[in-house]
């Protein structure tokens with residue numbers, strides 16, 4: 001298979017305006033949810049990224065028809081015939097697991113191999129399975145094949161023992177067409193869950209959200225709708241951090257500012273300045289020079305774990321000592337080893353990283369996961385000299401037109417064949 005790399009010339013402050021892409025983590029559960037109705041749903045602003053392409057392939061495999069017309073994506077779900085997802089497709093992305101909830105709702109059964117996705121920790125699915133059981137489904141693991149059966153799911157009260165974004169979404173998907181009322185407690189509060197509920201409500205679902213409690217009255221049938229995918233708070237945060245690491249001045253149109261408060265607060269403390277003008281987030285990073293005292297990842301509205309690696313790269317460019325604690329995924333400091341190749345002084349002790357920032361220099365580095373890869377691109381943009389990032393397939397799972405956006409912001413990043 002052909003290998004591609006990003007070739008980056010660094011040490012150029014990013015300046016200019018870019019539009020924020022549609023949200024990956026919002027649209028993936030919505031795509032799974034579209035099989036809960038039997039007509040044709042239309043998505044606007046769907047990001048053109050590998051994870052979406054993979055989810056569409058799975059939907060096509062089980063019987064949906066997918067077509068693109070300009071900016072619009074149509075998914076027809078009149079005939080969903082299969083309930084088993086092949087290992088080759090399921091293994092390519094974590095979100096394939098969301099089809100278990102949706103297939104239970106539509107077909108009363110589902111079967112798939114363990115889902116793939118970024119290697120950032122163990123990522124079990126026990127919480128998903130427990131929630132399905134609470135709704136009356138039987139689900140078991142047969143030598144690595146997850147089999148779920150649940151014709152006539154029955155609404156129930158269920159409290160998640162630990163908070164999980166994916167398990168919350170999966171339980172909602174299974175419950176919207178179950179009989180009777182479901183009340184889910186200790187749900188994740190990430191904005192993408194609210195967006196999924198908005199989408200389901202637009203298809204006729206009856207869902208009430210109240211903080212960590214979500215109540216659903218099951219409906220026999222949902223109907224098609226047209227839905228605009230909201231902007232990606234993690235992609236917007238990535239660009240904010242890239243602007244900050246290069247001490248640039250960028251504008252992000254359509255940035256979901258209200259969902260970015262933890263990052264913006266931190267950015268302000270570090271010396272960055274921002275304002276919002278007619279839906280555009282203006283970021284001035286020229287005076288950014290303060291290291292981060294202690295940043296700790298946590299569930300929303302806390303600092304997102306998905307921005308921890310990019311933030312690590314930013315801290316590596318700031319003189320002084322910054323501290324970052326990862327509390328969600330146990331193996332999410334993988335980018336640190338690659339950043340060290342660029343001269344970063346990052347010391348890891350368990351879930352804590354201490355960064356002594358300074359000047360980075362270009363190097364050949366390997367992206368090993370999506371957000372860790374973004375950290376390497378950011379470091380490359382800030383570094384003196386040339387950086388070559390391989391393993392870019394990880395980045396292309398979640399970032400749309402990455403090189404094009406960098407060029408638009410005056411940076412230099414070219415995608416080319418590895419030699």
Ligand code: UD1
Pocket residue numbers: 024025026028094095121122123124125126127128129162163164165166167188190192305306328329330
């Ligand atoms: C989602 C996001 C991901 C983000 C993460 C945390 C998508 C497609 N992905 O991932 O970008 O980093 O939320 O905000 O939306 N856990 C269990 N058992 C389970 C499920 C999860 O122990 O059954 C653990 C995980 O190992 C992890 C923690 O719970 O330590 C949080 O994971 P979860 O919120 O489920 O993350 P994802 O939904 O996989």
